[in-house]
Amino acid sequence: MTEKLYLKDSYLRETNAKITNINGSEITVDTDIFYPSGGGQPADSGKVLHKENEYTVNEIKKDGEDIVLLLDKAIDANKGDEIKEIIDWSKRYAHMKLHTAIHIIDGVLERDYNSSLITGNQIYDDRARIDISMDGLTKELASGIIEKANSVISEGHEVNVKFLTKEEAANKNLVRTQPGRELMSKLDIIRVIEIAGLDEQMDGGTHVKNTKEVGHITLESFENKGKQNKRLYIKLNG
Numbered sequence: 001m002t003e004k005l006y007l008k009d010s011y012l013r014e015t016n017a018k019i020t021n022i023n024g025s026e027i028t029v030d031t032d033i034f035y036p037s038g039g040g041q042p043a044d045s046g047k048v049l050h051k052e053n054e055y056t057v058n059e060i061k062k063d064g065e066d067i068v069l070l071l072d073k074a075i076d077a078n079k080g081d082e083i084k085e086i087i088d089w090s091k092r093y094a095h096m097k098l099h100t101a102i103h104i105i106d107g108v109l110e111r112d113y114n115s116s117l118i119t120g121n122q123i124y125d126d127r128a129r130i131d132i133s134m135d136g137l138t139k140e141l142a143s144g145i146i147e148k149a150n151s152v153i154s155e156g157h158e159v160n161v162k163f164l165t166k167e168e169a170a171n172k173n174l175v176r177t178q179p180g181r182e183l184m185s186k187l188d189i190i191r192v193i194e195i196a197g198l199d200e201q202m203d204g205g206t207h208v209k210n211t212k213e214v215g216h217i218t219l220e221s222f223e224n225k226g227k228q229n230k231r232l233y234i235k236l237n238g
């Protein structure tokens, strides 16, 4: 089983790891800092160093409990060899800020608006898409929600990662969709992202440590996708 360091410390930029399996240009590793995509957050990019050679990580795959790195060329190495993993930090940090921004918007919806729900999201390197199902959501109201989220950002709330048992998670509102509830019911340990004083959710992504790091959210566009369903694109400045 690969130890997934990104789940515990999103700020790690490099680590040493051992190769546990090799298949041409694919290596399985005992320790991983590269995020393999999921929950709307794209995969990381980065490099692997082995002896004098440098490889680009083209893809990060989950294989059961293992992580497999697809390199740009076949690697001349043996099982048990040590490598160094180096993450493309500027790209990862942009994803962490956008991912946290989506949580803050979700927290504001949960706190201040009934019957509103984020039904989907996708993070890109410079912006994020958020799909919201909410009665009466107009562009003006969406701008107001974004302003409330910016207030939360400037208040400087801590963002914490916690690992809860089933019992500890039972009475908390950690998932808002049916697929989320089904997934949570299968887990023994539930990873939770908490924005102190605002919101807690089951989550597998990477986030910043304090809302202040997010900067300032701007609403780039607002599209009607039906009576209740709206699509927002956000960007971050500062």
Ligand SMILES: [Zn+2]
Pocket (backbone or CB within 6 Å): 099, 103, 193, 203, 204, 205, 206, 207
């Ligand atoms: Zn998250």
